[in-house]
Amino acid sequence: MAPLPSFIRWARMTKRSARPAGLPAAGDEAVLDAPDDRLSPALVAAARGEYETAATLLAATRAVAAWENHDRYVRHLAAFARSRPEWFEAWRTTAPQDPGALLVGAQLAVDRAWPSPARAELLREVSPLITAAARADDRDPVPWRIALDHARGSVAGHRYVEELWEAAVRRAPHHHGCHVAALRYLAASWHGAHRECLDFADRAAQDAPADSFVQALPARAAFGYLTDGCGPEVPRARLDAAADRALALSARQPAADPWSAGIRNKLLYVLVRLERWEDARAQLGLIGPYVTSFPWDRFSDDPLGHFLRLREHLLSPGPRPLPAGSATGSPVSLGGHGGHVRPGAH
Template identity: 85%
Template sequence: MALLPSFIRPTRMAKRSARPTGLPPAGDETVLDAPDDRLSPALVAAARGEYAVAAGLLAATRAGAEWENRDRYARRLAAFARSRPEWYEEWRAAAPEDPGALLVGAQLAVDRAWPSPARAELLREVSPHITAAARADDRDPVPWRIALDHARGSRAGHRYFEELWEAAVRRAPHHYGCHVAALRYLAASWHGSHHACLDFADRAAQDAPAGSLVQALPARAAFGYLTDGCGPEVPRARLDAAADRAIGLSGHFPEADPWPAEVRNKLLYVLLRLDRREDARTQLRLIGPYATSFPWERFSDDPLGHFLRLREHLLTAGPRPLPAGLITAPGDPLGEHGGHVRADDH
């Protein structure tokens, strides 16, 4: 599918206490960016300086072609390695050809270059890391997702990006990470062309299976529109349709499940901006204790605290409007489309 017709935060957790069934968890039960039961042991071992559990986890995702899990785990392991690199350096030294080590290394190299003012230049120097990860397993779409992010950050042209995109979707036609990378590229390349982003997201979701995370892509495009404040107006019905599609996806997963937590947190924001309070409260119940940095880090340096304040207001304020600071970035006026979010955020 063509892009156009032509074209870590560490987990924060406090003690749990008993709560009546069906009610949202208390603030001291809520966690931020909680790892699932497979990733958690790998992070615990990495904190001890051991890499074998992480290597085994990524090997299992590769053997089972679990590309969504592989992508998510590689991101989290690279984020951990960025602040605690010793265990990763030992892994790379012991197994330099391990596809998992190469994948984490490619993600880590991009992550390290991204915050720099010289991002584009630095990213061009890390291309060999991505090439090595891609060559380690030709089936794996995750190095191609990293390559798509790399191309956006290095300001690659449309033709080159399309070549990467076609290679990525040949390997996994409905890989969510690759689709998010493409959506971000569209937003960065045609800033303000939210119709183009929604067109791409809608086509991708229509082609994807009902339980695929790609069903949440239109809501992510709607999030970009609602937080950007530029470009022509998008009809309300289209935004509602994007939210409805994500609601349908959310219903495919169990309540209080860490796997769809980011999708549900993002959907919660979209529903609040659309003033769909009851739908938002339903998503709060489904989110349970699993807050995520995205999207709340866009509006506060304390995403967990921001989520808790927003939840408290939503559950206790009745029909009263949400304070502007809960749904817009600090210092941004609450205009028709809200505060500004950088189109090139990593």
């Protein structure tokens, strides 16, 4: 378990198949935020107003403690319920104590409150829903991930966040979602403390198994540095080391995989910013058709189009550097970092 940095205490305290063996063509089709083969039927059923498939899916991942998939499915189901709530309201009405319904309900409430200017106040009203989800299954780390996100949005104190973190890692020491939530809390609470965030991410990755998505956490911290405009300079060697660790993880994952696409899309951004063009081209081959909204929605209202333009440029003959001033392509200067980006969602 990676302890939270001591600086917290100081304050008191329809797609075509990808080509796994090579590069995609610039014109190959791509899909945005595609679900996997287990989630797809649940979303199709939800579109018909039926919740049973979603309930069964979450019960199955909970039964075998497949917490990473459990977390991903909760996020996707809550996102779907935000725009198509009928099926979820039927689930909550029919089975109000179902752990899956409680968990999706907690995530949905946080998602709904997040964009509001009164976010902190609205999120405080959500606390009972997160507590209920946590009590429904004491083994599940996902309510604690939601609680960490909630703590960031409600501007909770550091001592309270440390307690949440310790509870989360007791349940799943290497849960990727909880680690990302903790990293984002650190970045938000200590704006510009990029070296400390990288320290936290490095310790977590060193402790995690080689195939854990926590291995990509340093690259996530590097992304934070590269898209920020403040704080002391981070040595280029640390950024390259973070990218190398994520590259090693990516190589262990299946090619053209919708879940691995999350880490690969963020890694692609980091590689482009570091001007590691051949590594970036190789990641395009592993990403295949699977584009994720994050990080590209940080730079454009059309994340898929933004990715496709970047892919076309990387696959085109000639020099690799992108046009000056491009938020995605600004070269890294050892004396500064980051172009302007849109504020990130939670």
